[in-house]
Amino acid sequence: MITLAVETSCDETALALYSEEKGLIGDVLLSQTKIHEEFGGIVPELSAREHTRNLLPLLDLLLKKTDFDLRDIDFVSFTLTPGLILSLVVGVSFAKSLAYSLRKPLVPVHHLEGHIYSVFVEKPVEYPFLALIVSGGHTDLYLVEGFGKYRFLGGTLDDAVGESYDKVARLMGFGYPGGPILDRLAKEGKETYKLPRPMLDDPTLNMSFSGLKTAVRRVVESGEYSKEDLACSFQNAVLDVLEAKVLKAVQLTGVKRLIVVGGVSANSGLRQRFRELSNLEVFIPHIKLSTDNAVMIAYAGLERFKRGIVAPEDINPEPNMPLETFGRLWS
């Protein structure tokens, strides 16, 4: 069984061909970071225009690269939600047109579900497990009890961690995306700035990162500062909060298997910190699959199709459907 997957929820245009039996056939990805960099963040209209411009050439490239005949796919997987609505519309329309012209079924995937299954591409994880999703738009903890069975445990009440990295980097005069830049700097620095650990002692699994950004702003505005040390201090504060919330989730659920996924799971400090947690089995995707890609959408699409889940031809994207709801609706 082979799927073509389409991912356009944010600023990456990505396609993948994936076989249930043989694994990844090939994938292509075009990142728009250079285009959005000068604006200090993603411009939704530009993102949609770039997806429109790039999807067909990327499909051509993928088919050439893999020497694959598109008629040999069994179905089309695509990201239905959540994301920038204009960008989703482009990807969903593309997926619908392909499915219609090839007379193949359409399989909807939730973007966060894709991130969760990015870990499975290397090796399936046994259920149940905890999922810490840390990306540009989300910072959430879920209990995953089976495919499509997602229970929301808690999440950020304000900024997502990736968003926080991007905003802090901007405060320090760097471009977008800030995560990889601060990651590099943090390795060279020491924790010399005392920054808050918001909601660390809060009994819930909710989090907050906007106060941390304000504390960084104060250091930046105070005059001279070490960029390396500030990046390291910021990163340690973020990781302390994430680690504390994960340990609380383990305590509350008794589940000792954890996956950490989403763009921020590419962070080297995070990878080291979570891998060192004792008494916990921790799974983090390959760095290439941490940030947005279509391989993870293909994998989740295959899991859905195997369960007989297909979408009607007139399906439309949703900017913000919660993962739990999606799991219930599409099961």
Ligand code: KG4
């Ligand atoms: O999952 P993703 O590619 O897109 C969304 O679904 O949001 O995540 C993008 C986010 C950006 O905020 C980016 O700064 C962050 O992931 N990111 C990182 C690193 N690489 C990407 N954050 C910290 N350290 C990194 N190495």
Ligand code: ZN
């Ligand atoms: Zn993502």
